[in-house]
Amino acid sequence: MATRPIGSGAEAELERIREGVPHGRFPAHVFNDQEIFDVEQERVFAKAWCFLAHESEIPNRGDYVTRYIANNNLIVARAESGEIHASLNMCRHRGNMMCKSEMGNASHFRCSYHGWVYKNSGELVGVPYMKEGYEGRLDKRDWGLIKVRTETYAGLVFGTLDPNAPPLDEYLGGFQFYLDLYLKQGSSGSEVHGPPDHWVTETDWKIAAENFSGDGYHTPVAHQFGFNLGYFASSGSTHSQGWAASIPGRGHGIGLGHTPGFPPFAGFPEELADEMRRSLSPEQVEVFSQTRTAVGTVFPNLSFLMQPFSIVPGEAGVRFVTMRLYHPIGPGRTEMYSWCLVPKDASEEYKREAYRAYTLAFAQAGTFEQDDLENWARVTRSAGSNMARDVEFPYVMGMDSVPDPDFPGPGHVVKPYVNDSNFRNLWSRWSDYMTGRE
């Protein structure tokens, strides 16, 4: 997809932003700015690998969901052959939307305008009045749905609009080590527990992406009721402990919060913890067994969080995983998708409990979700004000931290958990894309 040129002033401004990041400076206005939004659509979202769906959302032949990359609505479908295909949700005849439902099952899609029929893999198969109308001038092979390149990792289906994007493995660049905590809970992996919660929110996608790339700093304050009422097993005095891990040059980052004296794999059912000890690598076991909270972002806008959450305050926490996608729909406006991921092989009882913990904490009306969104909506509003044009934020925390030599996981890993190093990495990657250095 061709990118439109922007003015030289805007290019220079983006260069200046990029230069500021390693020095711990990043401007406020980018979190609510029409021009930044427009450039992001073309230079970030049309170039990066963007998350589309979890394979368990479309387990059977004919299952499909519709999702977005930038402002492009895509159909992600499992074909009759079992393969996954992503196609632009636009009829090639006159551009009608093919699938109006966000999820469904169909071997073939039939356009509601003039009736063209496509296989769910995107090939055009049927054209009404073909002989009478087209007199042999239309070759169906030329008019299939527009294809989008996809690749998967451990159940995650990603798509990219850039034919020259590197393979997904290279793009993830070692972050898979950390993603496995969420995606390989047990030997059969993880699955979604129902369709995502899906809503529109008055925040910028970048604020959410940054927070989930490891903002342990906000937790004791923004979520203080969770702490004080006994929902969350951490304390203000030790909350800074843990690690910030990021993949330099890739933008991905994860915060790994640690509570001293926390039993290994606390909050997991015993069988599941044993299973993870067997199926994960010894290095992963060493890292994850000590992790209370794991909160990470895959650049640009896919995030995960795992932590124990007490359904009854003061009682032992139940581990849950939320996976969330921040789909930008305007400057300072985001469509949220939030899933609960559960271990496929776990008991129905644990899946139910994990889903309850997720719902209480991070579904649309979850307590933690409400805490965050209250703050993020106001950050967004401030960022859009005129005076904020010239305001920068400090990203200097942990600037001089040296990598933890004993940490067995990949990437740039520093202590403590409370750290800006993941954010500098995130914004430097973002700036690379914004200045055409992807």
Add this chain to the structure above:
Amino acid sequence: MSEAVPTPQAENPDDGEVLHYPRDGGNEGPIVIANEFVDVVVRKVETRNGMRLEIYSPRRNACVRFDAVALDCLSYQEPEFITSLLARNPGP
């Protein structure tokens, strides 16, 4: 395969029957199979000497009754077979 639209050979039910099938027919049918593109009604039909499965499309007002041999034959078709039928007659 020809692109011509073949005239349905099956019997079409009266309009009254179109609109007034029971919604909950249990396993015996009628069963409504629908997605966002189309809906059909499936039911068992007793003939004097045996059984057929009726597939009825209310919007198209077309109807076909398959006996066991015909259904058995459908059970081992490739998905491509349906694609080729849709290629032949996608129209109204």
